[in-house]
Amino acid sequence: MEMALVSAGAVALLVVLLAAPARASNEEGDALYALRTRLLDPNGVLQSWDPTLVNPCTWFHVTCDHASRVVRLDLGNSNISGSIGPELGRLVNLQYLELYRNNLDGEIPKELGNLKNLISLDLYANKLTGTIPKSLSKLSSLRFMRLNNNKLAGSIPRELAKLSNLKVIDLSNNDICGTIPVDGPFSTFPLRSFENNSRLNGPELQGLVPYDFGC
Template identity: 30%
Template sequence: MATKLFLMLILLSHVASSLSELCHPQDKMALLQIKKELNNPTILSSWKPHTDCCKIWNGVNCFRSKNRVGYLTISHDNNLRSKFPLSIGNLPYLESIFFYHLPNLTGPIPIEPISKLLKLKTLTISSTGMSGTIPDFPAQMKNLFNLDLSSNHFSGSLPPSLFKLPKLEMIRFYNNSLTGSIPSSYGYFNKKNLPSLLLSDNQLYGKLPLSLARLNTTVIDLSYNKFEGDASMLFGSNKATREIHISNNLFKFDLGKVELSKTMTTLDVSHNQIYGKFPMGIENISWLNVSYNRMCGKIPKGGNMHIFGVNSFFHNRCLCGSPLPNCK
């Protein structure tokens, strides 16, 4: 009798355990398949079939109200050797993917499974060994607002249809091997989102499209590329721009004729062929570098100008005044 009672208690405990599990069976199956596709890395050793994926699985977070996986983080593993897991498309409630510092995660971005994730808001694939071209993410991914593909080995041209993603606010493609010019469509992002466009440290080239005059962005970083010609369309007094970084290119335009936004805090135009005088309002900027250009005239006084040293101004054609030598 005691033995039967003991066995019944064990059975009831298993039933209670299964009923209290938060992890949805479909999500657990998908995660276990992802682990298999990633070649069972040590970092995922907590992903065990008989445990609750929403409670103790490393890098997995769930929506308690839905019992569905909403966030997936896999990062900092030099021993993980595989391609991007295709089964990630079987997590329909996923809102955030964060794959970071996985140098042996290789291959292209599998757009077909990722495009199934209609609730996805954040896609981070950064500091990996992944390569190939950056795909055009389909407009059906209407909730995507943060796209971080920085510090990988992606090549080819910029995907032209990103502007169709209505909520996209952050584009981080810096430190790759991207080539070609900026598509004219990039001037047609949703202005209400104030998207930030970070494309530095690539091999992009050519002239900027005039349509970028429409782009109302918070931060734009085109530094360390091979762009040329006019970049004045990036400026504008009615824009909400806080930072413009265009250093180490071949830009050539009159800086004195641009209009700075009232929100501007940072301007780095160093190492170009920019000429002219300083624009009005430059003294309100908190960080400035115009070195290695062809500018002329007297350095303005007042505002924040006293905080900038020689390095912010030297190697120009004929700038003068503090902190450079006095004007003659």
């Protein structure tokens, strides 16, 4: 009887150990499926997103690395609508977030600041509102940030000047106000990156405390 109990316990432990990796590898799938539940998808581009699979690496528009970690989400120009939601902040290995030219609305989640490996953030040509989250200043690997052609308001967070790897920014065609930072990478960005924001008052003056006129 004692041997039977030991064997049963060993079997139970083995089942738990075998199940753990599969569950861990599905964390990113859970996050992506939570996104899917927020979206309207009239063209069926997300119909391959099956939450019963071990991980989402077989889903269309999702790219994984050799370790089955999601590194790219390509849903640009897909005619989807709805909100982005905070769950994308759980895709901590993501390098490319491509959601441009859709009908997405609502605010940019502050949780996107958790995507420390993100290289490209392309949310342009949607209907996004609210302000640019200060948390995006934590994206130390970011090289491309394109938020143009939305309905974003508020000032440009000065914290974004800490993004030393940022090569391209486009905030044009929004409702951004205040002044344009001049520190860090902002010293290299052309003014066309900020055009068609009627309440934006041009670059800050060197040596003066920034003041957000009109915000």
